[in-house]
Amino acid sequence: MEAIKAAGTYFVSYIQKTWLVNYAYKLHQTTHYASPGFLLTIACPILFALQGAVVNKSGVTVDSGVAHAVLWTVLVGIRFNIIKQWSLGEDRPFWWVSESPHFTWQRIPDLRQFPVTCLTSPAAPLFSLLAAGAGIVIVNAAVKLIKSIEFKNARQRRWIVIGTWLSFGVFVGSVAEAEMLFLTNFPHQVAISLAIGLSIGYVATRRSFSRVASIKKILLVNLVIMALCYLAMWRGEAIATFNDYQKLVFKWCQRREWMQIDPSPLLDSFLYTG
Incomplete structure (x- = not known):
């Protein structure tokens, strides 16, 4: 594992010397759209408002289960993270580069x-997880919607679908970067x-979400995973080791x-409880 981390630091050192660093601020902006705050307070309400909306004269509507x-996906992703x-x-x-032998x-x-x-706090790339998980759910629904719309040219539909998936890839890649x-x-x-985010998102695309039943299921899943969060904190001695991470940051932050x-870990578990 030390060798993998060392290789990772060399890779990061390399990309920090490339043209990407000139766009650091814009890359940071992309993480906002993969944050729990944006997804829960902006994206989800918009999707709930669009449920069943007619998008063209043929009567094609937005899938009512996308918002759920x-x-x-977001709540399960946060808890799993x-x-x-x-x-x-x-x-x-x-801190690892200075502490590691x-x-x-x-x-x-x-x-x-x-x-x-x-x-x-310990490392846990939440933005990448949510970008992949929530992103694939939204893009999958968008692609289904596009395929249900009649186009004069089938090639036009194909290119729109390809462009949608490419946009998803660029967004997720930017967040990961x-x-x-x-x-x-x-x-x-x-x-x-x-990988975890894509797995959670894939499961969500295969589930059937009805309006009333799904809210109850989401609340139940949220409570169960919260219990698992406390178990993970207890097993990982989160309360006992929390100050150790703060000391490392205080020591090595420039x-x-x-x-x-x-x-604190206990307060962290109550964030975005739904």
């Missing part, structure tokens, strides 16, 4: 920190979160004003 599927975060207690790159006889990679780098570029997560952690004090 996105809500289910907390479980992963506090059960594994993984390092973040900006791997670089005792090697030169530490030249890594740049940013104002969003210094997070005081941001989480690596800013030294908040290792590349392998981002890759795992993407500027004190960049430190972002995360909520």
Whole structure:
């Protein structure tokens, strides 16, 4: 694992020296659209408002289950991320490079920190997970809607579908790139979160969400996974080790004003309870 982390830091060091760093601010903006706050307070209400809306003269309507599927995906993704975060207690790159014995006889990679780098909790790429999970649900629904609309030219429909999937890929790639570029997560952690998010999103696209029943199911699933969150925190000794992460950040963050004090583990589990 140390070798994988070392390879990840060299990769991040490389991309920080490329043209991507010139677009760091724009990359950071993309993470806003994959944040729980945006998805729960803006995206989901819009999708709920669009349920059953007629989009053309042929009577094609927006799938009524999309909003519930996105809500289910976001809540499950958030809870699963907390479980992963506090059960594994993984390092973040900006402190690991200085604490790890791997670089005792090697030169530490030249890594740049940013104002969003210094997070005081274990690594867990939530934005990548939600971008992949909620994104694939929304794009899958959009593609179904496009395919149900009659076009004069079948090739036109095909290119619109391809463009939709490509846009999804660019968005998810930008979010993943941001989480690596800013030294908040290792590349392998981002890759795992993407896989988890896609898996949760895939399950959501295969479920049938009715209006009343799905809300009850979402609340039940939320409560069950919250219980698992507490179990993960207990197993990972979250309360006991929380201060250790803050000490690491205080020690290795380049500027004190960049430190972002995360909520305590118990408070963290109550965020976005639905």
